[in-house]
Amino acid sequence: MMSAIVSARAGNSVLLLEKLPKIGAKLKATGGGRCNLSNTLSNEVFMQHFGRDGRFMSHSLELLDHHKLIEFFDSIGVKTDALDGFRIFPVGHNSKFIISALEQEMQNIGVEILCNQKVRSLEHDGTSIIGIHSSTHSFKTSKVIIATGGMGYPTLGAEGDGYELAQEVGHSIKKLYPAMMPLQTKESWVALCTADTIAKATLRVDLKKYKKLSAIGDLIFTKNGIRGPVVLDFSREITPLIDKFGEVPMLMNLTKGLNEEQIRQHFKVQLSKKPTHTTLSLVHTLLPQALSLELCHIANADPEIALNKLSGIVRDKLISILAWTPLTIIGHDGFKMAMITRGGITLKEIDPKTMQSKKLNGLYFCGEVMDLDGPCGGYNLQWAFASGFVAGSN
Numbered sequence: 001m002m003s004a005i006v007s008a009r010a011g012n013s014v015l016l017l018e019k020l021p022k023i024g025a026k027l028k029a030t031g032g033g034r035c036n037l038s039n040t041l042s043n044e045v046f047m048q049h050f051g052r053d054g055r056f057m058s059h060s061l062e063l064l065d066h067h068k069l070i071e072f073f074d075s076i077g078v079k080t081d082a083l084d085g086f087r088i089f090p091v092g093h094n095s096k097f098i099i100s101a102l103e104q105e106m107q108n109i110g111v112e113i114l115c116n117q118k119v120r121s122l123e124h125d126g127t128s129i130i131g132i133h134s135s136t137h138s139f140k141t142s143k144v145i146i147a148t149g150g151m152g153y154p155t156l157g158a159e160g161d162g163y164e165l166a167q168e169v170g171h172s173i174k175k176l177y178p179a180m181m182p183l184q185t186k187e188s189w190v191a192l193c194t195a196d197t198i199a200k201a202t203l204r205v206d207l208k209k210y211k212k213l214s215a216i217g218d219l220i221f222t223k224n225g226i227r228g229p230v231v232l233d234f235s236r237e238i239t240p241l242i243d244k245f246g247e248v249p250m251l252m253n254l255t256k257g258l259n260e261e262q263i264r265q266h267f268k269v270q271l272s273k274k275p276t277h278t279t280l281s282l283v284h285t286l287l288p289q290a291l292s293l294e295l296c297h298i299a300n301a302d303p304e305i306a307l308n309k310l311s312g313i314v315r316d317k318l319i320s321i322l323a324w325t326p327l328t329i330i331g332h333d334g335f336k337m338a339m340i341t342r343g344g345i346t347l348k349e350i351d352p353k354t355m356q357s358k359k360l361n362g363l364y365f366c367g368e369v370m371d372l373d374g375p376c377g378g379y380n381l382q383w384a385f386a387s388g389f390v391a392g393s394n
């Protein structure tokens with residue numbers, strides 16, 4: 001939609017082909033229906049969150065950073081806010097404002113939209129695009145922008161068609177993984193701890209070469225694993241490791257970052273205030289009741305007796321588990337629950353200044369179909385809009 005608007009504003013005749021009955025199905029679902037369309041980070045920091053390839057976005061963000069995106073939406077009648085100082089939403093926090101403004105602007109400037117049109121193939125003469133074919137129609141054109149998204153939430157349209165279209169004209173695809181989704185654990189005790197949100201949990205991969213992978217944020221246990229903002233963000237690092245190793249050992253700090261020494265100190269203070277604490281009630285000063293009980297069980301600590309009645313070994317084990325609780329990730333629900341796709345069309349085959357294919361003249365890409373993915377917080381939509389702006393401008 002961004003590409004179509006920018007291109008039509010420059011005087012081109014633009015046709016948008018959408019395979020679903022309506023445009024913007026995924027956009028509608030973003031941010032829990034509120035559409036977290038960008039964030040307030042500087043371009044430098046923004047790019048760092050995409051990892052090593054983040055710099056690919058440099059030129060696009062120079063042309064359309066979050067300030068210019070806000071101006072763009074303002075120009076089509078949507079005011080935005082960032083009430084937490086970070087995440088940018090349309091005022092009113094409803095994605096329908098974004099979609100109807102984009103639709104209205106496309107109508108105003110003469111973008112033709114055809115829905116229920118699944119694009120099936122590209123036509124070319126070996127060096128340049130000459131046409132495109134949908135299920136029912138063929139169109140002659142010298143320029144095509146592929147904006148087909150990733151593989152996540154396939155009911156919202158993106159099912160990986162763009163990868164096939166690109167592959168057929170010689171592009172390579174970096175291996176695809178589902179990302180931003182809940183994870184499943186080997187440990188079944190998690191099912192007994194689903195009632196509470198654990199704030200500021202730290203997750204760390206416990207594999208020799210990957211010890212640096214960690215994340216902090218809110219965590220929720222599920223009947224078969226973990227979810228919550230920290231898990232959504234971390235899952236994009238974990239799914240490739242599950243693929244490689246089968247299971248991924250992790251360590252979690254659920255005590256807001258306290259180390260063993262600080263936990264001992266905390267217990268000392270609590271006991272000086274209330275000497276009658278049982279081990280369970282003492283742990284419960286740090287964690288929810290159900291979780292406290294499960295961690296006592298893992299340490300083989302009798303929850304009902306006083307901490308100083310436990311053997312030294314058991315006490316040490318409990319404290320060590322409170323500092324770093326082990327958890328084993330064994331799976332996920334696949335693309336159907338993935339908000340983002342990791343992998344995609346190889347970046348070195350795309351010109352970052354124009355988004356044009358280096359394989360075929362007149363073919364362009366934008367958004368999630370390319371091999372770039374960011375964390376939660378407006379990163380992926382900002383990238384989709386910025387790359388869409390560049391593709392449309394060219």
Ligand SMILES: Cc1cc2nc3c(=O)[nH]c(=O)nc-3n(C[C@H](O)[C@H](O)[C@H](O)COP(=O)(O)OP(=O)(O)OC[C@H]3O[C@@H](n4cnc5c(N)ncnc54)[C@H](O)[C@@H]3O)c2cc1C
Nearest residue numbers: 019030031036118119148149157161367368378380381384
């Ligand atoms: C539930 C959910 C919530 C999210 N929340 C946020 C958020 O708040 N902030 C954020 O930054 N990111 C969020 N994301 C990620 C974000 O939505 C995507 O990264 C972004 O929409 C990608 O934009 P895109 O234009 O590349 O692809 P999409 O938005 O997926 O659009 C691709 C379009 O192409 C159509 N299409 C696909 N194949 C064909 C074909 N062969 N022919 C014709 N049409 C085709 C699809 O139907 C679809 O309409 C969320 C994702 C999900 C699933």
